[in-house]
Amino acid sequence: MKETDTLKNLVLEALKEGVKAYCEKEAPHLNPSELKVRIEYSREESFGDYSTSFALENAKQLGKKPLDSAALLVGFLQTRTDFFEKVDFTPPGFVNFRIAPSFLISYLESTVQKKDTFPKLENPKKVNLEFVSANPTGPLNIVSARAAATGDAFANLLRAVGNQLDKEFYVNDYGNQVFLLGVSTLVRIREILGESSSVQENAEDGRSIEDLLAHNAIPAEGYRGDYLKVIAKDLLENSNTSSEIKAHLEKKEYLLLAEKCSRWTVESNLIWQRKDLDLFGVEFDRFFSEASLHSAGKVLGVLENLKKSGKVFEEEGKQVFRSTDYGDDKDRVVVRDDGRPTYLLADIAYHSDKIQRGYQKIIDIWGPDHHGYIARLAGAVQALGYPKENFQVVIAQQxxxxxxxxxxxxxxxxxxxxxxxxxxxxxxxxxxxxxxxxxxxxxxxxxxxxxxxxxxDESDKNPVFYLQYAHARVSSIFREVGTDSDRQALEELEMTDERKRLLFWISRFPEEVLDAALTLEPHRIANYLQNLARAFTQFYIAKNNRLKDSDERTRLGLARICQSTQIVLAQGLGLLGVSAPERLEKDL
Structure with missing residues (x-):
């Protein structure tokens, strides 16, 4: 289905037609396109499905009391009996719409029943979505888990509406932190082999890495997690790495061995992280190595492009990016006075690489301590000529x-x-x-x-099980009465309140998907599914909706509603990366 074919957009178009008729008859001096015409969900379901504050927002231009304008607008909209079951107004000037059940049925048949519930953008993009990107210095933490779940939902939503998207994990496998990781692993290896060790709590005594290694001490900024003991043990049990380790230790080649331990530990941690991600059902299209940027000369190479923008100046032998031009609190060094690039320049090179790969939209999910980093990197991306609006950073909070x-x-x-x-x-x-x-x-x-x-909790108090029980309940019904359904039988059904309410909530799904994709807010799908499941529960507990107790025509019509509900529940849960089982140990 097209982006413009969501139910909400169809209501908006009908409203615009009503506003046009209003202006022609009541205010010919006004141009309808210059008025505020908006649709929102009704605050109270008893008022209707949608509402508009048109009469209130345009009171000055219309020159009438909002209630009077609302009454006139209702008169023009009530003629759409094919679309609206009811149009009325409430103080202080809201116009409320109730969609006709016959239209809802027709809409469901053209979308949900054809499993065409994801509206496609008119201008989809090639998108790079980078998330998790945890340092390969240890296992994934809880914030990384949140970023993984939400980032994967971002990807599902963006792909659902037609974007071409790649999921990317940036591996920070270069620099001093990685070397210190190798040093820390080496200390644990030597411990296992029987050497004594110590933990260097502060670096104020000026001891060099060479001295610390000689005394088998972990530097103050090293890593102390027990997981390094596991990795050290694995390296010693691996015949290939074990022989190298022992050869270097025999010659006391600690620095060289620490470099190799860095690489081995990063590889081990990445295997560990990928295993966790696999258990979580999160797959990436690419694991991108920071080290590959340095080896290809792209980190220092991007400096030349930055200089062309006029946003780089030299200060005390350093190359400095003028990030204050983009909202940063101070300008940032990108190359030190000894010629070594900073971490910022590596990040700029990485995003330059994304741009060169042809991505029209770049989205990053960062951890909670990275707010201050946004302005400087966003500024650098702009300095490279990339549109500001095409680069977006979302912070994964604690x-x-x-x-x-x-x-x-x-x-x-x-x-x-x-x-x-x-x-x-x-x-x-x-x-x-x-x-x-x-x-x-x-x-x-x-x-x-x-x-x-x-x-x-495995009861329906748990929101996940509440949704899965609703999906499984439909399967249970179909196992009992069969899966046959019929559109005409649905059209013949008497439309009770709970039936109409459920039909409307099912019909909202495409617009909820579109809104969640455009705003990168998968929690909107979670909230929507809870409302849909509640509407289904109210439908299910009503005695006149029991399929097994109904005559054949009623049963076929009710089954059509149940079938549509199940389709939407399964697709909605799928977008969130959650399964939709047909059987559960417990029922609603």
Missing amino acids: VNLLMGGQKVKMSKRAGEFQTMEDLLGYLGKHAKDVARYFFVMRSLDSPLDFDLDLAK
Whole structure:
């Protein structure tokens, strides 16, 4: 279906026609295109399906009291009996619309029943979506898990509306932090082999890396996680790496061995991270290595393009990017006085590479401590000639794990939660579905309270199971009465309130998908599905909607509604990366 064919857009077009007729008869001096004409969902379902504040927002231009303008507009809209079941107005000047059931049925038949529920953008883009991108210095943490779930939902939504999209994971496998990781792993290897070790708590004594390695000490900025002991053990048990390790240790070639341990540890951590992502159902189209940018000369190479923009100047031997021109609080060094590029220049080179690969839209999901980084990188992207509006950064805010209403500290030493693996292990057999849904229930740019008790609850109090039970309930019904349904039988049904309400909520799905894709807000789909499931529950518990107790024509019509509900539930859950089982251990 086309972007313009959502139910909400069809209502808007009908409203515009009504406004045009209003102006022609009541205000010929006005140009309808210059008036504010907007549609929103009714605040109260009893008022209607949609409403407009047209009479209020344009009161000055119309020259009438809002209630009078609303009454006149209703008169022009009531002629669309093929579309509207009811059009009325309420104080202080809202016009309310109720869609005719016959139109809803026709709409569902042309969209949901054909499984054509994802409206396609008129101008889709080639999109690069980068998310997670956790440093390969350890396991994925809880914020990375949130970014993974939400980023994957972003991708599903953007692809659903017609964009060509690549999911990318940026591997920070270059620089001092990676070398310190190798040093830390080497200390653990030597521990296993029987050498004593120490932890260097501060670097104020000026000890060099060479001296620290000689004494088998982890630097102050090194890594101390127990996972390095596991990696060290694996490296010693691997015949290929073990022989190299022992050869270098025998010659006391600690620096060279630390470099090799850096590479091996990064590779091990990436395998670990990919395993966690696989368990989470998140796949990437590309893992992009930062080291590959340096080896190809692209990091220092991008400096020349920045200079062409006139936004780079020299200061005390350093090359400085004039990021204050783009809202940063100070200008940023991109090349140090010794000729070494900064981390910022590597990031600029990476995004330059994305631009050169032809992406028309670049979206990054970053962690909660990266707000200040946005202006400088966005400015650099603009300096390279890339349109400002085509680069977007979304911040994944902090996650608070709650148990018994209290925050759970993410401390591995205390035997509590720290990693994605910990969380998935705690949640058990439904971990993937529950975790992914809980992570997308709230906007990514707001802190999230993750209720572990609710996540473990397998009743319909858990929002994930509530949706899955609704989907499984339809399957249960069909197993009992068969899957036959009929459009004409649906058209013949008496339209009770709960039937009309459910038809409307099903019909809203395409516009919810479009809005969620355009705003990058998958939590809107989660909220929508909860409302749809509630409407289905009200439909299901009504005695006159029991398929097994109905005559054949009624049953075939009701089955058509159930079938549409199931299609939308399955597609909506799929967008969020959650399964839609046909059987569950418990029912609603």
